[in-house]
Amino acid sequence: MERPMKRKLSLISLSVLATCALNAQVFAAEVPAGVELAAVQELVKGNGAEVATLDPHKTEGVPEANVLRDLFEGLVTSGPNGETLPAAAESWETTDNKVYTFHMRQGAKWSNGDPVTAHDFEYAFKRAVNPETASPYAWYFEKATIKNAKAIINGTTATEQLAVTAKDDNTLVIELDKPLPYFVSMLYHTSTNPVHKASVEKFGDKWTRPGNMVSNGAYKLDTWTVNERIVLSRNEQYWDNASTVINKVSYLPLQSQNAEMNRFLADEIHMTYEMPIEHFKRLKKEYPESVKVTGYVGTYYYQFNTKQKPFDDVRVRTALSYTINREAIANFVLGQGQTPAYSFTPEIVDGFEPAPQEWAGLSQKERVAKAKALLAEAGYNKDNPLKFDLLYNTSENHKKIAIAVSSMWKKGLGVEAKLENQEWKTYLDSKKQGNFSVARAGWIADYNEASSMLSLLESDNGNNDGKYNSPAYDKLMADSRITTDPAKRANDYQQAEAILSKDMPVAPIYQYVTARLVKPYLGGYPNNPLDNLYSKDMYLIKH
CATH class of the missing domain: 3.90.76.10 (Dipeptide-binding Protein; Domain 1)
Known part of the structure; x- marks a missing residue:
């Protein structure tokens, strides 16, 4: 793609x-x-989770x-x-x-x-x-x-x-x-x-309950059946209601991509939240008019709890990051057009040009060799293997990636990562409370500018669940908000990415695309x- x-x-x-x-x-x-x-304007969407x-x-x-x-x-x-x-x-x-x-x-x-x-x-x-x-x-x-x-x-x-x-x-x-x-x-x-x-x-x-909520958007809340569906109807008070065509919208919390796909193919939903990875090529061949793949300003990554040993050790974090074969994940495990990520900010972000990082230019074999040396320096080897839990929220696609990455860690470093999946709400709470060692994460930009990605890892950011803290990084981000010079701001962003590459508080894996099924x-x-x-x-x- x-x-x-x-x-x-x-x-x-x-x-x-x-x-x-x-x-x-x-x-x-x-x-x-x-x-x-x-004749019937009622839209049904898959929505991934409750x-x-x-x-x-x-x-x-x-x-x-x-x-x-x-x-x-x-x-x-x-x-x-x-x-x-x-x-x-x-x-x-x-x-x-x-x-x-x-x-x-x-x-x-x-x-x-x-x-x-x-x-x-x-x-x-x-x-x-x-x-x-x-x-x-x-x-x-x-x-x-x-x-x-x-x-x-x-x-x-x-x-x-x-x-x-x-x-x-x-x-x-x-x-x-x-x-x-x-x-x-x-x-x-x-x-x-x-x-x-x-x-x-x-x-x-x-x-926020039905009957209590008053909203100002194009729709209002009709019903909310937990773990089944949320139903919205047209808000006739909306200022541009005359231009609205869809009369009713239903959101279904379908965590299984396969179940969601089957309901789409059975004409029960009009738009999926995601697509099952293993069916992508078949669906693209059999239903080319329904497969929609677009660029998406976001990064899929693994987050380290930097306040928990041994992930307070940059050598451990770097070793685990280096060993992830990003090309294999993007091209073979996923294969929907995702791009291997060597920076936290996606290249698709407007006005952003990531500076090349030295480790990104190495072959995967060279990266694994460096990773082995770093992990040995940190005290982990065949006789003392690194063991930890890898947290992800319930999703077949997240599970496939976790299996692939944990296999890379096992083969390359002898690391034993136990997979732990949790429902969306529990997963969010676990991360917020710091009850994790390494966790799957994804960040989608809130606006199309590099600061929407990079601000996440500032020490005082409420969503910095890994508790990364770098005064130098914080200063660069603060400086970027002061300057009115786009070139100076872009340089600040590049330097911030260089610090992340050195400290490795997160391991970026791939840059998102939106891949879903949409009725033609x-x-x-x-x-x-x-x-x-x-x-x-x-x-x-x-x-």
Whole structure:
């Protein structure tokens, strides 16, 4: 499969978008002339796992984000090609990339008919950083450099001091500590979604249940049957409801890729979450019109718990990383177009050119030889083999990769890795609590810029589950947020990648593609590099 080409506009476009008032419409379902729609517009999607929550400020996973994009709408949205478009905000402007003023969309309403105002966003942003909310994405607001976010998260400043202010119902002002030219592009992440204050205060933790939830997106929550399905129906109060075609959306938590494939082939679902690796070539041959493979800004990696011995030893981490044959994983275990990863940031990220790392240029035989020497230096050998558990969340594809990598470790180093799989919610909790030695992980960029990947490994990032801590790395990332010079920022990113290559807190394995089955009569399926899909943009064609 040909590697996706890089898009060259992002950083330039973001700067231009940030300093202009925008009045363009968001992308919606655009049915070509002459296309006859199906009589029943009910979309069924596979969603990989049971969602942990539908509270935008308490989620951290892709399955949750998939549903939330239909239920809620932030200030901006992600277009079909990953571009930043107006949403709840009709326009915005800034003169210095430090103070941003957003003008709310007139006529936007919550599903109960209440108007969507700037006050809703002020409430939501402050709720997200409030330590009492315990948001796993609170760090995101700090990395966005919103003034006072860090102090609030650390508990040293009152939540009310967050520099997000509704000047009136129609005007929201956000002040940053430092200029950040790509700030607006960070705002289509689900953690920046608004929530309906009256509902949250009335129902507490139960506000996300059917009958209690009030949302502002194209859809509203109808039913939620745990481990079976989540069903959404059209939000007739949505400001652009007239452009929506799909009337009902069902999300199925299908963890088995084979079961999901079979239900797709039986016409029970229209779009899968993933595809079973072992069936990819057959499916591509037999159902070429249904196999969709697109570039995806994300990296699949193994994460080391750097606070647990012996993974506090860089020699152990490096030895295990070197021994992984990335070409074999990408080309033979997967074989869907994935790219072997020698940097944490994918090459598809706009404006990013990874600097070549010395170890990446070695042959696999040379890497294994270096790995053996490093592990021996750390005190592990045939008489004293390294033993540990390898954690992954329940998935046939994750299991296949874990089996392959553990076999490489056993053959190359004599390492004994015991495979341990956990359900999605338990897996997230285990990682968050540090109850793991080595864990499968994957990180999908929240916006198409290198900092969305690299900020994950800063010492104060709430999702840095391996507890990696490098002052030099932290400084480079802090510097990258200060500079307005794209060349200087790119150099900071390259130096940060070099530190990761030396310290090896994670072992990047491959760069993602999105490979799934999509019915050929599902129109409006986009080529979005962040896989930000919106049901409101789609439609079912008569077949």
